[in-house]
Amino acid sequence: MQTTYAVGVDVGGTHLAAGLVERSGRAVRQTQTLTPTSGPFAIVDAVIDLIAEATSGTDPSRIAGVGIGLPALIDFRNQSIEFCANLPLAAIDVRSVVASRVHLDVTLDNDSNCAAIGESRYGAATGVRDFVMITLGTGVGGALLLNGALYRGSRGFAGEIGHMVVRLGGPQCSCGGLGHLESYLGRPAIAARGRDAARISRGGALRTRAGGDPDAVTAEHVVQAALAGDSVACGILLEAGEILGEALVGIVNLLNPRLVVIGGGIAGSADMLVARAADVVGAKALAGRRDVTVVQALLGNDAGVLGAAALALDEHDSREVPFGERAL
Template identity: 35%
Template sequence: MTKNAIGIDLGGTYTKLALVDSKGKIKHRSRLSTTDYDSRDSLLEAIACEIRALIQKAGLTPGNIEGIGIGVPGLVDFNRGLVYGLTNVRGWKNTPLKLLLERKLKIPVLVDNDVNIMALGECKFGAGRGARNAVCITLGTGVGGGIIIDGSLYRGATFSAGEVGHMPLKEDGLACNCGGYGCLERYVGNRHIASEMKSAIRAGRAPGVKAMVKGDLSSVTPEIVSKAARKGDKAAIALWEKIGGRIGTTLSGIVNLLNPEMIIIGGGVADAGEPLFRPVRRTVKRRSMRIPGRAVKILKAKLGNDAGMIGAAALFF
């Protein structure tokens, strides 16, 4: 018999909620605008209301729900369901989220970091369906990651494992806001991709991209670079070669360390598609040890914007 759980993706702009079954299918969904709530408690009350409505819509009772999983953009203590703080959402410092919601709803609650949740969703129900050992990375403004070992999330000693974006790429490199320097994120994050393309335009090396943005450098984004690469623009393709090479370098270290069956890449930058994936795969094959390097599959994430909700519910399946 299929089971049901609630999956919540709490984001800086929207909080997305869904009733998900144990096959990973979303049966009912709803959405709140996170920024409409001026306090943490009013947002929590609205979330509780939406959960009750979802359960009712499905013709179920709280007793039929396995639990409520929540993915949040920040560090958490998974065992206690405690949120240390959220990126871009104010007033959540040291919030006992599990306790607060269980008190309101009398349903078990689990809280985890949003990238861990996405990794779990992709491995159970997305690109990695059935994988026992996988690493998931997300490429965007930040670069995050989640590690699945023997079918379960690996969280580490203080629940921060999987920070692929803060693996050192250079021994002496650019300062990073994690406190380190030379981190992968500083060389493949959204801002860096845009700034490298702007430098190429200023140096007269990217006339095609310059024409696409009508000379307005402030509108250069990774999406523009992707669009240009798809049209065959040489400067854009060359930039993805560089970015893919850096990502592949870090991933080859991960392949040697963890020997995963697959690495799943998601997030906005992954939409660059083959111009990015080609150099990533090539670099991983070239730099990692022969047997694990040949075995590992490098795939694009499949669940898109639903990964957070599906993955959060998957904490209970």
């Protein structure tokens, strides 16, 4: 019997979201909660509760499975969590624990990979066989869709665009490395630039948004001030866009994608950052590659849930087709 639905789960550092999703990409039921801070088992229990809520009243035989996107390095073949910087999940066999409790097949993947699958299936990259996904949030994530398939690398860790060196000996990144893209574009980096600006006289708009305290300036304050036309905040985002653009020039020269999709919480409201990055790519990529299009993601906060559900559908369908008949 053709299954109708899959469950997508997006595990974030602050929120957990789940949805029961049709093959068409329509989420028929969505639910979310705050990410528990009382340890790994509380997080897994919360994920299981969300799945139960999303699937309540639905015939299990019509559900292809559960896809879970995590902000972690996932060993895709072994379905294990190799490293998870912001949540204490690496010691737990999340896949097995969840599968045994919800009685559905469960597939784990990196959250940026899920976002790329979502944008590929239902969003900004539908019909595009070669594209690069970048997610700008607390961290900077990435994913590569090459020749129509997600490129995972030898163990599933490919696409960590945020950890490319953009300046030798630059500021320390969350991973411990120096001068990585994330150390310029992650939320903490943009907030730090905002705090520095708020301490000088020209940074009055940022200071005001933070209640008069320069130390309280967040990345969201920078984005909101820029949207309101504050030149100092605009300068911070344009500089971030310039750095992103320079990194993209290298990626575009290396991979020759048709499209670059920029998503994540920061990109969704920072048009000028994305536009500046697109300008840099258009001006500096090697000849023959400059027709690449740089766009914002379309699915917004839904990309993770929809992409994880699409992943579960793909895994289900690949199990249904005899190996020799799979499209390679």
